[in-house]
Amino acid sequence: MATKHTGSKSARHGREPRVPRLPIAQAREGQLAWVLGACERVLRPLVRLALAFGIKHAQLEEVLRDVLLDEARRAWLEQGTEPNISQLSVTTGLNRKAVTSRVREQTVSLPQTEMSAEARTLTLWLQMFADNPAHRLLPIVSDEESTPSFEAVARRASRGNVHHRAILDELVRLNMAIERDGMTELAVAGFVPASDLKGMLSFLGDNARDHLLAGVSNTVGAKPPLLERSVFAAGISLEECERIHRLARERWGELHHEMTREMRRAYEAADKGDSGRIRVGIYTYYEDAKAEVNAAQPVTRNSSESKK
Numbered sequence: 001m002a003t004k005h006t007g008s009k010s011a012r013h014g015r016e017p018r019v020p021r022l023p024i025a026q027a028r029e030g031q032l033a034w035v036l037g038a039c040e041r042v043l044r045p046l047v048r049l050a051l052a053f054g055i056k057h058a059q060l061e062e063v064l065r066d067v068l069l070d071e072a073r074r075a076w077l078e079q080g081t082e083p084n085i086s087q088l089s090v091t092t093g094l095n096r097k098a099v100t101s102r103v104r105e106q107t108v109s110l111p112q113t114e115m116s117a118e119a120r121t122l123t124l125w126l127q128m129f130a131d132n133p134a135h136r137l138l139p140i141v142s143d144e145e146s147t148p149s150f151e152a153v154a155r156r157a158s159r160g161n162v163h164h165r166a167i168l169d170e171l172v173r174l175n176m177a178i179e180r181d182g183m184t185e186l187a188v189a190g191f192v193p194a195s196d197l198k199g200m201l202s203f204l205g206d207n208a209r210d211h212l213l214a215g216v217s218n219t220v221g222a223k224p225p226l227l228e229r230s231v232f233a234a235g236i237s238l239e240e241c242e243r244i245h246r247l248a249r250e251r252w253g254e255l256h257h258e259m260t261r262e263m264r265r266a267y268e269a270a271d272k273g274d275s276g277r278i279r280v281g282i283y284t285y286y287e288d289a290k291a292e293v294n295a296a297q298p299v300t301r302n303s304s305e306s307k308k
Helices: 024-052 057-078 085-092 096-104 117-131 150-158 164-173 197-220 238-269 289-295
Strands: 137-139 177-180 183-186
Touching: 024 057, 057 085, 057 096, 085 096, 117 150, 117 164, 117 183, 117 238, 137 150, 150 164, 164 177, 164 183
Parallel strands: none
Antiparallel strands: 137 183, 177 183
16 A cells, blocks of 8 residues: 655755745735834924924925926836936826826926025135134135135135125024125034024925935935934933033034034035036934823813714
């Protein structure tokens, strides 16, 4: 009588039994949930900003649509293809009418902070002041090349593309410089246009964008890892949070001057066709975490709403 063999075919050939793998669709669904969770965290402060200025859902939806199409086109172009309307529609999930509408319209964005002649001039001036405190006060113009002047600083920072008078007027308007008797005095420790909402929003957008781009690049593995690290703690007092915040500010001041010097050298040594850009930053945020927990609670109807 023939002998019966038990076990799988793989086992009879000396291989381990095959373990059922998670269905691809289920794994994909899990990844989507993770990505959406990250997007939710990133969007929360942006929604807080939008609500503070009275922006509504329809306006945010329009921005999201435009960014979806811009990034979809960028992804296709990276593959060497200029996408048509159908390809953009499939990639984004937007209908052809919405894609066609966006393609035919051009939106006006905030100015790019890297292009600001005022920021470049003030940064160079701050670097000169760090090296020699006497440079806090500069003559606006000087007949002697050996005497530093605001005109020379502005010409060097803007490569002569913007008149020094226009730059100085803007710095005075922003309360970053003081002008009197043919002299100008440095009035701030950094280019933070607190009195100019448009300027503040430009820096908010550019700083947050590049921070997130570094994290996204590291997550998807698009290039060698970029510096994107933080340290954090929870369950400590707000007084300790502020103490650590002050420490970070002090240490950043030292690194800021070193980074500025290196970027200035690279900028002045660059060829006309060079197009690389870099942004190095630091941030600190702290709050009473109870407020964040309470805000995340589900919305409940009050008694008057339940009767409707």
